[in-house]
Amino acid sequence: MSVLLEVDHLKTILHTGDSPVRAVDGLSLKIRKGETFALLGESGCGKSMTALSIMRLLPDSGEIQSGTIKLNGTDILQLPEASMRQIRGKLISMIFQEPMLNLNPVMTIAEQINEVLRHHFKLDKKTAQNRILELLNQVGIPDASQRMHEYSFQFSGGMKQRAMIAMALAGNPELLVADEPTTALDVTIQAQVLDLMRQIQQQQQMAILLITHDLGVVSEMAHQVAVMYAGEIVEQTSRENFFSQPAHPYSRQLFASLPEKQKRDQALAVISGTVPSLARKFTGCRFADRCNHATAYCHEHVPQWHTIAANHKVRCHLYDTAAEWVEKKPMSEI
Ligand code: SF4
Numbered sequence: 130m131s132v133l134l135e136v137d138h139l140k141t142i143l144h145t146g147d148s149p150v151r152a153v154d155g156l157s158l159k160i161r162k163g164e165t166f167a168l169l170g171e172s173g174c175g176k177s178m179t180a181l182s183i184m185r186l187l188p189d190s191g192e193i194q195s196g197t198i199k200l201n202g203t204d205i206l207q208l209p210e211a212s213m214r215q216i217r218g219k220l221i222s223m224i225f226q227e228p229m230l231n232l233n234p235v236m237t238i239a240e241q242i243n244e245v246l247r248h249h250f251k252l253d254k255k256t257a258q259n260r261i262l263e264l265l266n267q268v269g270i271p272d273a274s275q276r277m278h279e280y281s282f283q284f285s286g287g288m289k290q291r292a293m294i295a296m297a298l299a300g301n302p303e304l305l306v307a308d309e310p311t312t313a314l315d316v317t318i319q320a321q322v323l324d325l326m327r328q329i330q331q332q333q334q335m336a337i338l339l340i341t342h343d344l345g346v347v348s349e350m351a352h353q354v355a356v357m358y359a360g361e362i363v364e365q366t367s368r369e370n371f372f373s374q375p376a377h378p379y380s381r382q383l384f385a386s387l388p389e390k391q392k393r394d395q396a397l398a399v400i401s402g403t404v405p406s407l408a409r410k411f412t413g414c415r416f417a418d419r420c421n422h423a424t425a426y427c428h429e430h431v432p433q434w435h436t437i438a439a440n441h442k443v444r445c446h447l448y449d450t451a452a453e454w455v456e457k458k459p460m461s462e463i
Pocket residue numbers: 377378379414415416417418420421422423424427428432444445446447
C-alpha cells in the first residue's frame with residue numbers, strides 16, 4: 130500500500146506558561162492508504178496536539194516549529210490557509226471525543242452536512258438531500274429522512290457521534306483523524322461506533338489515524354501501532370507484534386499493569402508516576418523516572434531508534450548494541 134501521510138520530525142510547541150511546552154517533539158510517522166494507525170498514549174503525551182498539527186487546527190497558543198507533514202507527497206505546512214480549507218473535510222476529516230464541540234446546536238443535522246457538501250462540491254438541492262440521506266443511512270441513523278431535520282440536542286450520545294462521522298465522511302476523505310472517538314460513550318455504543326468505523330473503512334479504503342489511550346480499541350481497530358510518550362514516539366510496529374512482543378519498557382508496563390484477564394480489553398492502567406511536564410528539558414530517556422529498567426546511563430543519554438524486527442522499532446537503550454553502548458558511555462564508566 131502506498132503512503133498517504135508522512136510526518137517527519139514534527140515539532141509543535143505551546144506558548145502557555147513561562148516556558149514553551151514541547152507538546153510534539155520530533156515525531157515521525159507514516160500512514161498508508163486504507164490502514165488504521167493507532168497513536169496510543171496517556172493523556173498529556175501530545176497525541177491530540179499531533180492530530181491538530183496534522184489538521185493545522187492548533188489553538189492560538191500552538192505553533193509548528195519545524196518538520197514536514199506530507200499528504201500524498203505535498204507538504205501541507207507550506208500551503209496557504211485557503212488551500213488548507215479545501216483539504217480539510219475533503220482529503221482529511223477529523224472527529225473528536227466530544228461531538229458537541231463539532232456539532233452546531235442551532236443548525237439541523239441536515240443543514241450541517243449540507244454546509245460541508247456546499248463547501249466542497251457543487252450539488253443541486255435534490256442531489257445534496259439524497260447524499261445527506263445516504264450518509265446518515267450509512268452511519269446507521271434510524272429514520273434518517275425524519276431525523277435529518279432534527280437538532281443535535283435531540284440526539285443521544287451515540288447518535289451524535291454517528292452524525293459527526295457522517296459529517297466527516299461527507300467529503301469522502303482519504304484520511305479520518307479520530308481523536309478518542311469513543312471515549313465519551315458507554316461500552317455497548319462504543320463497540321457499535323468502532324464497528325461502524327471499521328465497516329466504512331473497508332467500504333471506502335479510507336485511512337484512519339486513531340488517537341486513543343485504550344488498549345482494547347487498539348486491539349480491535351489498528352493495523353499499525355505507535356506508542357507515544359512525553360511528546361515522542363517510543364515504539365512502532367504492527368498490532369500483532371505489539372500485542373505479542375511489546376518491546377519498550379513503557380509498552381510492557383502498560384500491559385503488565387492490567388489485570389491478567391482483561392489485558393487486551395481495557396483502557397491503559399495506571400503506571401506509578403506521571404508523564405513528565407513537556408516544558409522541561411530532557412537530558413536522557415523521558416521515561417527514565419518511571420522505568421523498571423532505568424540506569425544512570427538512561428538518565429543521561431537520549432535513546433536512539435533501534436529496528437528489532439521487520440516493521441518493529443523501539444527507542445530504548447536496552448536495545449543498544451555493544452558497540453553503541455561503549456561509544457556512548459563516558460570513558461570513566463568503561
Ligand atoms: Fe527504560 Fe532506559 Fe529504556 Fe528509557 S532507555 S525505557 S529508562 S531502559
